[in-house]
Amino acid sequence: MAYFKVENLVKYFGGLAAVNGVSFEVQKGEIFGIIGPNGCGKTTTFNMISGVFPPTSGKVIYQGREIQGMKSHKICHLGVGRTFQVVKPLGRMSVLDNVTAAAFSRVNTIREAKEVAEKTIAFCGLAPVKDVLAKALPIAGRKRLEITRAMATQPDLLLLDETAAGLNPTELLEAIELIRKIRGNGTTVIIIEHIMHLIMTLSDRIHAINFGQSVAEGTPEEVAANPQVIEAYLGKDYA
């Protein structure tokens, strides 16, 4: 039994098929990359997995359990955490309060929640800014807050949606290091990313999507050499 898999996911918005047949399997403990050109349906796939909206058809199976169509908060309690590509900081709350709110998904008292939050903040390297209001953070901080908050829900499977977009080279290296640390912790990671350096370095396997359909899957080298992937990114002439 696969640890996590999606089967033939389809999502129509009106007459438009945003996702039209995406299937993949993820093994426990791996970093699984998803790539594809803009608008190919990567984030839509994440939204279906994390319960933002139900798929039109298809299945999402997590630890042997079908979770498609469940509400987001239920999926979070099952152990699937996510970050948002367009960051959603709880602006008028401090970093610590943001993470504390997330920590309450596993514990009930303020004391425990703060303890979990402090630990997670230290783990993710946000300790120096923990009393800053979330809306005052620069973009790198907000991206990191997304990860920290998701980690405070103590996920078994973490979905990262372009957490490295907009980072400078130093911040990028820090992000790579953090994602490695998260995996080292035993968390399985599915990551959407456009920054090839990051996704090629980190991923154990990569899945490529184009026009809402799965087109290739394999190790980073295999996918980079796949003609359909090259066509999707660079055009027919290079394929």
Added chain:
Amino acid sequence: MKKTPVAAIVAVAALALLPLVLADNYFLHLLILFLIWVIIGSSWNIMAGYTGQVSFGHAAFFGTGAYTAGLFVMHGGFSAWWGMAFGGVAAMLLGLPFGAICFPLRGAYFALASLALNLILMHLATIAERFTGGMQGIMIMPTFVSKVPYYYITLGMAVATLVVVQSIIRSKWGYYFVSIREDQDAAESLGIDTNRYKNVSLAVSAFFTGTAGALYMNYMGFIDPHVVFSLHDYSVMAILVAIVGGVGTIYGPAVGAFIMVGLQELFRSGFFGLFKYLGDRTGSETFTQVMEVVQHAHVLVFGILVVVVILFLPNGIVGDWGKIRKSVFGSKPAA
């Protein structure tokens, strides 16, 4: 988290001792109104200020509480004080199906739905004459002649409301409420059942507002649909009280209640009788005319006040206290 501020404890102690030195009925009446507004304002604030679900119709809950107390007397021959026990519950029972139906609506749409709820209840109370007495309203005999018992009951309830609000805001619920206000989708992704917690905040808010309504029935002895379901006297006033004092702050509505009740009385009484006094002394007609204008101007002044507060103190007097201190006391650093 912060402890209860010393100022709040001192204020409660002062209010508790006040009737011993000042047994004047007029001032006690004003203070009772102020305390009732502390309850309503704080309740509105839990749902709108903290959870971000703005209500334009809190009179629905206030009136439901008041009518619950009134109907206990009218139909059961019970004491209206039973309404104090059940008024809040009745308001909560009204709130839950309303929340279940309307919380999928977001932002302005939810606010409009709450406005509709308010108007529906006002008309229901008017139409159902046999049951509610219709436009004639409900009149009951007050239990106490003196205002002092009412004063202490209201004070106790206002303090209880603030204590409950404070302990909720500093618990898991408080974190969840504010998370929902700041970003509902993010809150969902963090494992927060946003629909459920919006309903929790509505239930708390409706309960205390309803209890305030029941208290009002007991104290005033008379209600009719256009008094207790009044859009501008209760639904809008609840919003003003919270905005002026500070939306999303624990003590903001208490400060706002003090200012708004004070202002309302200042204008209603023509600057506490100043114009009448001047008119009598000088025998001039002008002062009497000015007084009449002033008496009708309070709504206008409320409007101007809200515009000024939103422009210069968007977090209200309590929320922007640091800013106020800075501009009033110059360079002293804000705490």
